[in-house]
Amino acid sequence: MLMRIFTSNVLLILLLGCSGSSDSPETPPEVPPEVPPCETCSWTIEQWKLTIPESKDSFYGSGGTSAAELKPSTCSNNQTLTNDTDIAYFWTEKNPQQLVFNVDLGMDGATTPNTQYVRSELRELYRFDTENPCSSTNQNWAIGGNHLLEASLNIIQYPQITSVSPKVIVGQVHGKDIKQALVKVLWEGSEKPVRVILNDSFKPDNQTCDSCQPFSIELGTAKAYEDWQYAIEVDTTGITLTTIISGISTQRLLKWGEPVIANDGKEYTLDTAWLNEEYYFKAGIYPQVVTSSDYAGQVFEVGFTELKVSHTP
Secondary structure, X not given: OHHHHHXXXXXXXXXXXXXXXXOOOOOOOOOOOOOOOOOOOOOOHHHEEEEEEEEHHHHHOOOOXXXXXXXXXXXXXXXXXXXXXXXXXEXXXXXXXXXXXXXXXXXXXXXXXXXXXXXXXXXXXXXXXXXXXXXXXXXXXXOOOEEEEEEEEEEEEOOOEOOEOOOEEEEEEEEOOOOXXXXXXXEOOOOOOOEEEEEOOOOOOOOOOOOOXXXXXXXXXXXXXXOEEEEEEEOOOEEEEEEEEOOEEEEEEEEEOOEEEOOOOOEEEEOHHHHHOEEEEEEEEEEOOXXXXXXXXXXXXXXXXXXXXXXXX
């Protein structure tokens, strides 16, 4: 090691000549190597960060008890998110080529603020290629233009617990600093329809909203172990929700400020105040079951063969 340093310094002096100074050149900060994009993948891993159901203290050795995150490979974490990431909660497979998310409900898991549920879930980084992807501060989009999340997935494994419905959210549109999700795509078993849960209104600054009314729209029944697709499209007209299940397409358009009939037969209206906020997509698994040691071995595992995001001005 000393010989390599000595040799490097001699070469530097020979190249630069005598400068009259004995100061050693500063060592540049270590920069994580850039990982080339996957040209055959039906997703762009660089535009996401991953939240896992394990605490920062447990996964990284420090940082607190809240859920740990894996950020893009250009960040300086000791564990980053790439197409080669292979941990208990997330990995990629080649046959079929897919992103796999896994959560064992028997674990003593860690959660994010404002929820009692664990997750293995991606969070979109909207400006990942133009702004610092290691921070989500400026990684949100306004509704002007068109914003689309498309996913192809299959439920590989799900918990079978007596009197407990296997509910899992597999896609979301979430507002910045808003507790109430705008859109949540919920799978809850092979015999129940896929439901999209929406909130008619919200409170800013992560406030609780007692007056907000959640409601749901049914979009066909997707069985476990079979491929199906969903799409969430958001623009200034409203929210278009689509599923393709067993070759059958089901679509609903919910316009801002116009009443819609929900599953319960009642009318709800998406507040036009939603148009003034900023958003991000989420995808993966967010089980709606509180973990317990009684549920050891009861696992949610979902594979995404496609996960595409597009934004049009």
